[in-house]
């Protein structure tokens with residue numbers, strides 16, 4: 001039993017290759033809870049907090065559409081709130097602001113949210129709506145996996161035993177973004193449901209990611225197609241009316257696959273996700289028009 | 291680092307820097323949290339142990355200047371980082387910090403269990419944001435549960451420190 005504290009990516013990947021399945025801990029806000037409650041027995045564990053290659057974020061390619069943002073797996077929620085990044089990815093910043101508490105946001109990371117792959121992970125619907133890919137690395141090389149293929153089930157991912165999540169790679173989208181989450185408090189709350197909406201003016205798409213209403217993050221594709229038709233893309237204005245907003249909400253509700261659990265019931269979740277989606281589109285359109 | 295050449299932490303021994311003092315930790319198990327090591331091995335009883343799942347904030351400490359829950363940090367991974375507990379906030383062991391004094395003056399303490407965590411969180415807040423709005427104060431302590439006070443007197447204490455620090459600096 002040992003705690004390794006690698007200080008470079010190479011050391012980390014070597015350790016993971018020599019000992020596949022070696023536990024990894026980033027902020028510890030999921031893993032250490034499991035350890036404290038005796039649900040996970042730690043053998044050897046590598047701490048990711050001192051690996052510089054996993055931290056921060058950078059641009060790749062052009063600054064505008066066509067370019068990408070590469071978000072290190074060690075990026076914390078507090079860092080997602082940094083104004084420069086929050087301006088580029090407002091929906092991610094909004095989601096980050098709702099996570100846990102300042103203590104949790106200072107420690108918890110994007111990579112940990114992906115690694116846990118909880119249906120309630122708040123960055124997941126955002127990454128889905130952003131059409132993010134997950135960059136995985138091992139001693140043998142790297143691969144890029146679309147988010148929808150990375151999260152294979154509730155708390156299940158495509159991560160191989162010798163791999164590490166390096167980053168999330170997000171295409172730059174020009175246009176308004178929203179994130180809405182329902183829970184019992186403003187802080188320290190696991191989502192009953194959540195909705196991320198991303199307007200992509202270049203691709204002429206309205207993309208919608210749903211959280212906590214299915215085993216994995218869900219894209220509401222029919223609702224997206226419907227919404228794209230009620231935007232006048234030459235002005236970026238909403239060309240529909242009240243009935244269209246309602247229809248959009250209904251289509252989002254229909255895309256959800258919620259269950260009953262200790263946090264809520266399926267019917268409430270479906271209704272709540274409908275209302276949140278409709279509000280997200282309303283807000284997006286009022287901002288766009290302004 | 292290669293697995294063939296164990297670093298000190300691999301043998302269950304490492305050194306923690308708490309409130310500016312170095313402590314050797316030996317024969318520890320990999321899964322020990324920083325909170326456990328602080329309280330049970332090193333005798334720092336300021337950080338309290340309650341929920342062990344990051345919900346209550348009573349174990350709040352500063353790790354390299356960031357407010358975190360000590361219960362969710364693997365102790366061995368904190369080797370080489372600067373740890374500050376409530377015991378290390380005042381200039382000396384005989385003194386109280388302005389935040390500690392204000393909690394007493396404003397009756398912001400009842401059972402006292404959440405107090406050390408709250409004091410660390412308030413130090414963190416006022417260090418980052420010397421002139422926070424009420425909403426910012428509420429958000430800053432949203433991860434510290436207090437079941438006694440209803441928070442009113444805690445807000446009063448924070449407000450008093452905010453005002454006195456601003457006056458002192460103007």
Ligand SMILES: Cc1cc2nc3c(=O)[nH]c(=O)nc-3n(C[C@H](O)[C@H](O)[C@H](O)COP(=O)(O)OP(=O)(O)OC[C@H]3O[C@@H](n4cnc5c(N)ncnc54)[C@H](O)[C@@H]3O)c2cc1C
Nearest residue numbers: 026027028029030031099100109111112113115122165344
């Ligand atoms: C009090 C509390 C409140 C919370 N509130 C929220 C909330 O509101 N919303 C929310 O979404 N979550 C919440 N969480 C859950 C948690 O904070 C997040 O999921 C967080 O993103 C986990 O990140 P971490 O760095 O702490 O992960 P860790 O606990 O360090 O790791 C989690 C898992 O991911 C794996 N992992 C981590 N990094 C990598 C990597 N780079 N490569 C491969 N695997 C990796 C680990 O091996 C582990 O299996 C909360 C947790 C607590 C304790």
